[in-house]
Amino acid sequence: MYADVVVLTYQAPEIDSYTYEVPKKLEGLIKSGQLVEVPFGKRNPIGLILETGNQKPETIKIKPINSIIFQMPILLSYQIKLLKWMAFYYHAPMVNCLEAIIPEIPKRLAGYQAIGLSGQYLRGEDAFERVDHSIPPTGGRTAGLLKGHLIASEKVSEQKRTSQTLVLVPSINLLPETLAKFPSAKNYAIYHSELKTTEKFTVWKKILEGRVDFVFGSRSAIFTPCPKLSKIIIFDEHDGAYKDERSPYFDTLTIAEKLMQITGAKLQIIDPSPKIATYFSHQKEIQIPKIKVPTTLVSMIDERNKGNKSAISDLLSSLIIKTVRQKGKVLLFLNKKRESGQVYCKACRFHEFAPKPPQVCPNCQSPDIYFNMLNIESLAATVHRLLPNAQINLIAEGTHYQLPTTNYPLPTIDIATASVFYRLSAQKYDLVAHILSDTTLNIADFTSGQKTLAQVSTLKNLAAKNGRLILQTYNPDHPILKNAAQNNYLSYFAQSLAERKALNFPPFALLIKLTIKGKDKETLEKKAQDLTQDLTQFPVSSFRFPVSILGPYESIFSAKVPSYNIILKHKLNTYSLIEREKARQNLEIYLQKVPRDFQITIEPANIN
Secondary structure: OEEEEEEOOOOOOOOOOEEEEOOHHHOOOOOOOOEEEOOEOOEOOEEEEEEEEOOOOOOOOOOEOOEEEEOOOOOOHHHHHHHHHHHHHOOOOHHHHHHHHOOOOOHHHHOOOOEOOOOOEOOHHHHHHHHHHOOOOOOOOOOOHHHOOOOOOOOOOOOOOOOEEEEEOOOHHHHHHHHOOOOOOOOEEEEOOOOOHHHHHHHHHHHHOOOOOEEEEOHHHHHOOOOOEEEEEEEOOOOHHHEOOOOOOOEHHHHHHHHHHHHOOEEEEEOOOOOHHHHHHOHHHEEOOOOOOOEEEEEHHHHHHOOOOOOOOHHHHHHHHHHHHOOOOEEEEOOOOOOOEEEEEOOOOOEEEEOOOOOOOOOOOOOOEEEEEOOHHHHHHHHHHHOOOOEEEEEEOOEEEEOOOOOOOOOEEEEEOHHHHHOOOOOOEEEEEEOOOHHHHOOOOOOHHHHHHHHHHHHHHOEEEEEEEEEEEOOOOOHHHHHHHOOOHHHHHHHHHHHHHHHOOOOOEEEEEEEEEOOOHHHHHHHHHHHHHHHOOOOHHHHOOOEEEEEEEEOOOOOOOOEEEEEEEEEOOOOOHHHHHHHHHHOHHHHOOOOOOOEEEEOOOOOO
């Protein structure tokens, strides 16, 4: 008897699995989805049984499996199907896909082999059960959320559930308020990447055994082993946190769509600003909640014309002072930490960030431009002059620090980048202001409007019940900003869909991004040009499918580490997963030509 094993160690990326012999004493015990120890060169790493069979492969020598580490399979049959599909669809090593799916193996578990060659049971599962039972009972629904404990009555039923619902949020700080929306969830598990290794494996096992009816978690929870999976609910699916940034670079919604195919589970998306392709494909499954926050667009052009050259408009200044005096909370959002300036052209109203003042407008070459240095620290200095006694907190890239001052009689003013969206303890503000709403709007990417709308929606969600949002902009008449302020998603969708159809972007095409990064720009550019030339040598017409190639071009976000991109576009009739799978298969001949030093991203979040 033989078994195909995915070995969890560094290996050649083109090999998905290795074949091992099943020793006689383990033949009745080996199952698909089990963790085993296998010989691999001079090492003895952990592997996962992909499938078993009786046919001996045509190789010189087949080594036997050392032992079974954990008797219970940690993957269900539908997850093994998903694993194989991920390796194909994302053109990624299967070991990378497996590492994305399963939790890290606890050292105390890996150190105890459950069943050795002698067939004798050792202490693996017993040790794991002790870890399981070490979790203390909790007294409330929100206690221990970030610890991943099962939270319910201290008299939780241990019977298997008849159905399981998976609920995903983009950030774990949203778990408490999300949990409150499901009062019927009496027996549930919390699963996310911030848990300790033993905690992850403990929760994984409870879900696998069918002892919970709801699973709440972040992106990684999409892979939890639900034997009775009946529904997947995704909150704020537009959030970039749902796109994995490591190989296989999977998209959470795409994984959910595949799970629907395999398991028959239903999908529900709750999102105030769905991505264009998502709404196009899943209109029936999407619920768009209305966030009723009074929103005002403030023209910074008018501010400049009347002599106000500050980053804070007169209206916002008065509102900050009023809110602070009423002991309210203020959030000033500026998605820019690094030192650089903003360029504004009075002639064509072009606006962008630049490291230094240009001589003329980069868009229309007019010399009639305005340049101002702006980042969260310079903004904090402006606020400090406005309210010298206020406590000012700067929140950026996971850090949280206070501007030095000696007197704190007034409430806090938070000045933050996008990191404020992912704080562990979410806060609500009486006044929220987007200091420069054009930040994402002017990015040269087909997703810029989508990201702008989503950013405004997220800021609205940070406003308190009677809060207010101010959007400062150099484009007060821009339809996307108007639609965002007025909660008019359908108008935005119709306009954006027409633009994407004309340019052949999703949902009218499947995109694959090929990226090469490094220190030497000339070398990178040469490699990107060589690959592009190699890809364009295919007689495209003979393949009978519509493919186009963009690039190579340098990424606009590659200031420190230069990178070049090439985009493969495959035209689609629909954006269904079946249609995308066919397109992905058609593009295999292209991907086979891509060298290893290129990163391959299927369905990229952006093209830069």
